[in-house]
Each structure stands twice: as C-alpha cells, then as structure tokens.
Amino acid sequence: MARWLPRSTDLTRFCQKLNRVKTLEDDMMETSFNRCLSTIDLTLLGIGGMVGSGLYVLTGTVAKEIAGPAVIVSFIIAGFASLLAALCYAEFGARVPKTGSAYMFTYVSVGEIWAFLIGWNVLLEYMIGGAAVARAWSGYLDSIFNHKIKNFTETHVGAWQVPFLAHYPDFLAAAILLVATTFISFGAKVSSWLNHVFSAISMGIILFILIMGFVLAQPKNWSTQEGGFAPYGLSGIMAGTATCFYAFVGFDVIAASSEEARNPQRAIPRAIAFSLGLATGVYILVSVVLTLMVPWHTLDPDSALADAFYRRGYAWAGFLVAAGSICAMNTVLLSNLFSLPRIVYAMAEDGLFFQVFSRVHPRTQVPVIGIVVFGLLMALLALIFDLEALVQFLSIGTLLAYTFVAASIIVLRFQQQKGDVPAPAASHQPNPEPHEGPSEGELKEYESFSDKLQLVDRDKSKEQREPGQLKAAFEPYLEFLSDFYPGEVVTVAVVTLMVSAVCLCSILVFGNTHLHLPTWSYSLLLVLFSLGFLLSLLLIWAHEQQHSTQTFQIPLVPLSPALSIILNIYLMLKLSYMTWLRFAVWLLLGLLVYFGYGIWHSKENLREPRPQRVSARYVVFPGGSLEERVQAVQPSSQPATRLPDTDTDDCKR
Numbered sequence: 001m002a003r004w005l006p007r008s009t010d011l012t013r014f015c016q017k018l019n020r021v022k023t024l025e026d027d028m029m030e031t032s033f034n035r036c037l038s039t040i041d042l043t044l045l046g047i048g049g050m051v052g053s054g055l056y057v058l059t060g061t062v063a064k065e066i067a068g069p070a071v072i073v074s075f076i077i078a079g080f081a082s083l084l085a086a087l088c089y090a091e092f093g094a095r096v097p098k099t100g101s102a103y104m105f106t107y108v109s110v111g112e113i114w115a116f117l118i119g120w121n122v123l124l125e126y127m128i129g130g131a132a133v134a135r136a137w138s139g140y141l142d143s144i145f146n147h148k149i150k151n152f153t154e155t156h157v158g159a160w161q162v163p164f165l166a167h168y169p170d171f172l173a174a175a176i177l178l179v180a181t182t183f184i185s186f187g188a189k190v191s192s193w194l195n196h197v198f199s200a201i202s203m204g205i206i207l208f209i210l211i212m213g214f215v216l217a218q219p220k221n222w223s224t225q226e227g228g229f230a231p232y233g234l235s236g237i238m239a240g241t242a243t244c245f246y247a248f249v250g251f252d253v254i255a256a257s258s259e260e261a262r263n264p265q266r267a268i269p270r271a272i273a274f275s276l277g278l279a280t281g282v283y284i285l286v287s288v289v290l291t292l293m294v295p296w297h298t299l300d301p302d303s304a305l306a307d308a309f310y311r312r313g314y315a316w317a318g319f320l321v322a323a324g325s326i327c328a329m330n331t332v333l334l335s336n337l338f339s340l341p342r343i344v345y346a347m348a349e350d351g352l353f354f355q356v357f358s359r360v361h362p363r364t365q366v367p368v369i370g371i372v373v374f375g376l377l378m379a380l381l382a383l384i385f386d387l388e389a390l391v392q393f394l395s396i397g398t399l400l401a402y403t404f405v406a407a408s409i410i411v412l413r414f415q416q417q418k419g420d421v422p423a424p425a426a427s428h429q430p431n432p433e434p435h436e437g438p439s440e441g442e443l444k445e446y447e448s449f450s451d452k453l454q455l456v457d458r459d460k461s462k463e464q465r466e467p468g469q470l471k472a473a474f475e476p477y478l479e480f481l482s483d484f485y486p487g488e489v490v491t492v493a494v495v496t497l498m499v500s501a502v503c504l505c506s507i508l509v510f511g512n513t514h515l516h517l518p519t520w521s522y523s524l525l526l527v528l529f530s531l532g533f534l535l536s537l538l539l540i541w542a543h544e545q546q547h548s549t550q551t552f553q554i555p556l557v558p559l560s561p562a563l564s565i566i567l568n569i570y571l572m573l574k575l576s577y578m579t580w581l582r583f584a585v586w587l588l589l590g591l592l593v594y595f596g597y598g599i600w601h602s603k604e605n606l607r608e609p610r611p612q613r614v615s616a617r618y619v620v621f622p623g624g625s626l627e628e629r630v631q632a633v634q635p636s637s638q639p640a641t642r643l644p645d646t647d648t649d650d651c652k653r
Contacts, residue, residue: 034365046272053137094552107350120587138176337374341357478542507525
C-alpha cells in the first residue's frame with residue numbers, strides 16, 4: 001500500500017508549483033493596452049470608485065444608528081486605516097505597472113495559488129458590487145417617480161417569492177449595466193471621458209450641498225440637548241469606523257489601471273493619494289453639514305441629505321441631491337466594469353483562467369470579450385437575484401485582498417531585486433589565501449557547483465549586505481539566522497505575524513462573547529499572541545530591506561503593512577458566520593477551477609524545466625579558497641574519485 005503514497009520529492013515539487021511566483025518581463029512598460037491615462041484621469045477614476053451612493057446613504061445611516069455626529073471621527077479613522085492599504089497599492093502599482101491589482105501583486109511576491117484565490121474573490125466582489133449599485137441606482141430613480149416602475153413590473157411581469165431571488169425582475173438595473181458595458185468596450189479613453197463627465201456633475205452637486213449646508217448649519221444640533229457630539233461613546237465611534245471603512249474600497253481601480261497609465265511610476269502613487277484625500281475630505285465635510293442641518297436622531301437613513309433639505313424648506317434641492325446620487329452611482333458602475341475585465345485579463349494572460357479572456361481588441365486595445373461576458377453576467381445578477389444577502393460578501397473579499405497586498409509588500413521589500421545576486425568573492429579578491437576558506441572538518445555539498453560557488457566565501461562580502469540578510473548590528477545576537485538564504489527568515493516571520501494576528505483578533509472578537517474565556521486566560525492569550533506579533537515584527541525589522549529612489553515606497557516598513565494586516569483581519573472577523581460560509585463555498589469553487597485548469601495551463605508551469613536525473617554532484621572540500629580542488633561524486637553505484645590537480649582550471653570555469 002505504501003507504494004501508492006506520494007513520495008516526498010513529489011510532494012515538495014507539488015508545493016513548489018503552488019507557491020511559484022510570476023516572472024516579470026525586463027521591460028514592464030511594454031503592453032498590448034493603450035497607455036493613455038494621465039494622473040488626472042486616474043484620480044477621477046479613484047474618486048468615482050469611492051464617492052458613490054455611500055455618500056448619500058452611508059453617512060445618514062451611520063450618524064443615526066451607530067455614531068451620531070461623531071461619524072466625523074469615524075470617517076477620519078477609517079480614512080487613515082484605508083491610507084495604510086492604499087500606500088501598499090501605491091508602491092506595488094508604481095513598481096509593477098501591470099494590470100491585475102491585488103492579484104498581480106500577490107503573484108509576484110507570495111505565490112500562484114494565493115494570487116489565484118485573491119483574483120477569484122476580487123472577481124466576485126466586482127460582480128456583486130456592480131450589480132448591487134445598479135439595483136440601488138434603479139431603486140433611487142424609481143423612488144423619484146413614486147415607485148411607478150416597480151408597480152408596473154409587478155403588475156405586468158409578476159412578483160416572485162423564491163429564496164435568493166429578487167421579488168421582481170429589475171429590468172432598469174440590467175439595462176443600465178448593458179449600456180455601461182457598451183461604453184466601456186469602446187476603450188479606456190472613452191471610459192475615462194465618460195467618468196469625467198459624471199464626476200464633474202457629482203462634484204459640482206457636492207460643492208452645492210456643502211455651501212448650502214454650511215449656510216443652513218445650526219451648531220445647537222451638536223449640543224447636549226440633542227444628545228451631544230458622541231451619544232454612543234467610543235464604542236459607537238469604532239463601530240462606525242468599521243462601517244465607514246467600506247466607503248473607501250474603490251481606490252484599487254487605480255492600481256488595476258496601471259498598465260494603461262502613461263507614467264505609472266509617478267501617476268499611480270499620486271492618483272491614489274489625491275483620490276483618497278479628496279474622498280476622505282468629502283465624506284467628513286458632508287457628515288459635518290448633515291449633522292448640523294438637522295438633529296442626528298431625526299435623520300432618514302434611506303435619503304438623509306434629500307430629507308434634510310426638505311425639512312429645512314428647500315424641497316427643490318432634493319432633486320439636485322437625487323441627480324448627484326445617480327451620477328455618483330454611475331461612476332461606481334464604470335469603476336467596477338472598468339476594473340473587472342482587466343483582472344480577468346491578467347489571470348487569463350498568465351494561464352490561470354480561460355485563455356479566451358486574454359484577447360485584446362486591436363483597435364480599442366481593451367479586453368472586449370471579458371468586458372462583454374462579465375457585463376452580461378453582472379446584468380443577470382442585477383436582473384433576478386436578491387443581492388442584499390450577498391452585499392456583505394464584498395467586505396471579506398476586499399479585506400482579504402488588502403491583507404495579502406500588505407503581506408506582499410513586506411516579502412517583496414526584503415527580497416533581492418532582479419539581477420542583484422551577489423558576485424562571487426573571487427571577483428573581489430583575485431588572490432585569496434587558503435585560510436579564508438571554510439573551517440576544517442566542514443563539508444559543503446551543492447547540487448549545482450556553478451550556482452552555489454559564490455556562497456563558499458560569503459563571509460567575505462558581509463560589508464555589502466543584500467536585502468533579506470541580517471543587519472550587522474544584530475549578527476552577534478542572531479548569528480544562527482545568518483545561515484539562511486536572504487529573505488527566508490523574513491518569509492517565515494511574515495507567516496508567523498499573520499498567524500499571531502489571526503489568533504490575537506480572534507481572542508479580541510470572540511474571547512468574551514462566544515468563547516466565554518475567564519479573565520486570566522483571556523489576558524494571558526492576549527499577551528502571548530501580542531508578543532508573537534511583536535517578535536515577528538522585530539525579527540523582520542532586523543533584516544536589510546530594499547531602498548529605492550526610483551519609485552514610491554511606503555514608509556515605516558514593516559510597521560505600516562503590519563498595522564494594515566491586523567486591522568483587516570479584525571474587520572474580517574467581525575463579519576457574520578453566513579458571510580464566511582458563502583466565502584468558503586466560493587473558495588472551493590475557485591480551487592476546482594485552479595486545480596482543474598489553472599495549475600496545468602500556467603505560463604510559469606511552461607517555463608519550468610523538465611525534471612532530469614542528476615548524474616553528478618560536487619563537493620567543495622575545506623582548506624582552500626575559490627580555487628580549491630573539487631571532487632566529482634559519482635552515483636551511489638560507483639566509487640567516488642578525486643579530480644587530479646590539473647583540473648583546477650576546469651573548476652574555475
């Protein structure tokens with residue numbers, strides 16, 4: 001029976017396949033897309049993805065039900081938390097100017113299967129998000145006309161009472177998605193121009209809301225007579241932060257568009273910073289205006305801004321607010337439809353998804369097949385499915401992508417850059433002395449003499465430390481770590497950091513409620529997992545990292561990505577168990593696609609050399625320098641023989 005069990009070498013090779021990373025081209029600016037987007041284009045795309053229906057609905061809901069006027073503080077904290085994730089995207093977008101966003105960033109640093117799962121989740125996230133916004137757009141427009149569209153559909157088409165299906169087919173939502181799909185398929189320039197139009201209208205109406213709102217502001221609405229500024233206390237502010245965090249999830253459209261940016265090294269970081277800063281400012285100012293116009297506890301969560309103007313005697317302003325809401329939702333639709341086909345294209349181009357989606361139209365220079373297919377699927381979702389139960393699924397996909405991108409930043413920052421392999425010591429010291437070799441009795445064996453030769457005298461090149469190597473100041477205390485390859489210890493420490501973060505957040509979220517831990521064990525586990533997190537962080541910091549002045553780099557690495565990781569994990573664990581159950585089912589479907597198609601058609605799989613039998617290895621004997629003798633070790637069936645002295649020149653080759 002043992003012969004049917006897989007051998008250890010087969011398992012090792014299989015794990016290597018799962019964790020292989022993407023090989024980037026030497027010229028990453030070469031692309032089949034049209035590099036036509038400027039910094040302004042990318043900034044408006046990011047604003048369009050973030051300032052959507054949430055501005056008109058989310059602010060009122062959080063203010064009335066969760067935080068009160070302190071929703072302002074919630075947006076400030078949420079904006080800072082989003083900044084941590086956005087900076088990670090900015091560094092990757094400038095460094096790897098390829099489409100694919102979180103999928104691509106994970107592929108070039110962590111591994112193939114993780115990248116596929118991230119891309120698979122982002123795919124569903126964009127589909128559900130676009131369909132949900134389309135239904136919200138339809139419902140908002142329908143409410144202006146006193147629900148005549150809904151009543152007509154239910155009368156002439158019928159209503160359903162089927163689980164997971166909508167009560168009636170929403171033809172208007174499907175129609176707006178089909179129209180948006182048509183415009184997106186015309187190319188990036190047309191999409192950008194359309195986004196400019198809707199964004200300009202939306203920002204103009206927001207400016208009107210702010211000016212009129214401050215004119216109508218009444219400071220007494222923050223007084224103690226109305227409940228005060230923070231009626232729900234600190235817990236309400238933090239709960240509001242968790243909800244407001246999802247208002248900023250649209251900035252990744254900028255990273256997904258990096259292959260169509262003219263100068264991605266400069267445009268991507270600037271566009272992300274500008275769009276996130278403007279979106280945060282808009283959310284904060286609108287929250288200030290809204291809670292000063294009317295008392296926070298009287299707000300209408302469904303249409304807070306329009307209702308506030310109506311109650312102050314400006315009913316006509318409600319029409320402007322409705323127009324601004326529709327324009328804002330149009331920009332979110334364009335953002336979703338713009339990003340989704342490009343992520344699918346990146347996966348198909350790498351061979352992990354069906355190749356038909358990697359085709360780019362020669363004239364419009366966009367993946368038309370992906371745009372049309374996923375536009376139709378999005379329209380089908382909006383037409384017949386009940387999306388309210390699935391909207392929370394968006395959060396887990398986004399937070400998981402943020403977590404892996406932050407971890408990827410740490411891993412990639414402590415890896416050697418392409419072509420940065422240290423030169424052999426012999427090139428620095430042409431006449432090495434015999435005593436500089438390995439110590440007596442130490443035998444170094446390598447499967448490839450030519451690949452490992454430079455490691456024999458690596459102690460000589462400690463002055464020039466590469467990324468991933470232990471810092472000189474820590475070597476006397478952590479000398480045992482210097483035997484690992486550069487970056488290996490950091491990778492293990494990142495895994496340990498993420499495991500510690502999961503355990504720590506689990507205790508914080510479930511310790512007192514679901515697990516009912518006694519106080520002493522709750523405190524002990526918090527201390528242990530906090531120590532594990534901090535020690536992993538310190539171990540990463542003790543290694544050298546890359547320092548580049550050519551592209552943007554997030555400051556305070558590894559602290560900034562680590563804070564983003566623990567925050568994202570905490571927010572993921574706050575989601576309902578049904579969300580996790582649906583997430584697990586979707587992951588299983590993704591694994592079926594990967595193991596049934598992706599792993600076999602991956603371009604990295606085609607690049608791998610076929611396994612060959614090793615007929616000889618080399619053993620470097622101690623007592624010499626790089627010009628020392630080499631013994632050829634024959635297969636086990638033949639005795640080993642020492643090379644004659646005359647072969648020294650051959651060894652040097």
